[in-house]
Amino acid sequence: MxxxxxxxxxxxxxxxxxxxxxxxxxxxxxxxxxVDKNNTLWVLDDGKIQGKSTIPVGTAKVVAINTETNKILRTIVITPPVLNSSSHYNDLRVDLSHGQQGTVYIANSGFKQRYSLIVIDIASGKQREVLINHPSTSPDPGFMAFIENKPVVFNADNPQLPQGGIDGVALSPDQSKLYWTALSGRKLCSLPTAQRSDFSVSETALEKAVHFEGEHPANDGMAEDEKGNLYFGAFEQQSLVKRDPKGQFSLLDHNVHDFGWPDGLAYRNGYLYTTLGQWNRTPDLNGNHDLRQRPFLVIRTSTE
Structure with a gap:
């Protein structure tokens, strides 16, 4: 919309x-x-259909749209074996500095406890799944979060909160580094895009190249700006948090009454746009009781 x-x-x-x-x-x-540096909008279609245990080929895809003409430029379908019944594609970034036409990186939050990163070469459509269940893409063992003042522990078999592996992704300003976080974790990790985009680099080499950048607030959703700042939707604190290039954190915005699970972050021209999804209040996590409250908001926050 x-x-x-x-x-x-x-x-x-x-x-x-x-x-x-x-x-x-x-x-x-x-x-x-x-939105990439050419103002092309890239849409990640997860492909999941309610009530179906499999994901039909053609549903999961990446779509490029020209934001000036609103015309669809191309569609890249995600296919097996990269696509499988456990796939749950959450977020994406497009790196125009590697590959003939660029490279797409996708966070696969995964169902059935399978977490990974997907790499797609735009020109050829070639695809690869990497870092499958690596510690950097998986939930932290024993992860606990305070959700609206209640302690909740990660439980793969009986979820009590929105949970999972790799979720947010972001690129450095020069597109030389890809960052990511896990929904049920506090590790900020990165990898050089020169290696991530190279299909000849082995899985073992990629695993060794993963760099731990430090801890971050538990978050669902991440964004970046042209100065190298990273932004987090900190759901425990019901806040928006900023991390500068030196690794220093600061509180950007906070409202305990209205910030219901900040997610879907996007930066543009000095402002951070955030969807307040109230995911922790959905019926499936609350004994079939829908605790979400209107209005459902998208907010704009100055980053300065």
């Missing part, structure tokens, strides 16, 4: 958001958005 002049309209057109006979021709479950 596009919010323009106070009104919501289907984007890029109405048909693309409706069920299609051919899954490739429409969105099924869009999950992540990213």
């Amino acid at each position: 596009e919010l323009k002049n106070g009104k919501l309209t289907p984007y890029p057109n109405k048909a693309f958001g409706l069920p299609q006979k051919n899954f490739v021709d429409g969105l099924v479950s869009p999950h992540g958005l990213f």
Whole structure:
């Protein structure tokens, strides 16, 4: 959807958001958005269909849209074996500095306790799944978070909070480094994109190249700016937190009453846009009781 002049309209057109006979021709479950340095909007379609245990080929994909003409430039379908029944694609970044036309990095938060990063070469469509269940992409053992003042422990078999592995991803300003965090974790990790984008680099070499950048507040959603700052949706503190290039953290915004699970962060021209999803209040985590409260908000916060 596009919010323009106070009104919501289907984007890029109405048909693309409706069920299609051919899954490739429409969105099924869009999950992540990213605008690259050419102002191309990249949409990550998770492909999950409610009630189905498998993900049909054609549903999971990456779609590039020209934001000036609103025309679809191309669609890259994610295929087996990279695509499997445990796939849960959460967020993406597009690196235009590696590969003939660039490289896509996707956070696979994973169902069935399978967590990984997906790498796609835009020009060829070649795909690869890496760092499968690596400590950097997996939940921290024994992870506990205080959710609206209640302590909740990660439980793979009986979730009591939104949980999982790798979730947020971000690029350094020069696109030389990819950062990521796990939803149920506090480790900020990175890897040089020169290695991440190179399909000839072995899994073992990639694992050795993972760098621990330090801890971060438990978060769902991450964004970056042109100065190298990283932004986190800190759900425990119901806050937005900023990390500068030196690794120093500061509180950007906080409202305990309205900041219901900050997620879906995006930076543009000095402002951080955040979706307040209230994911911890959904019926499946609260004995079939829907605790979410209107209004459902997208907020804008100055980063200065």
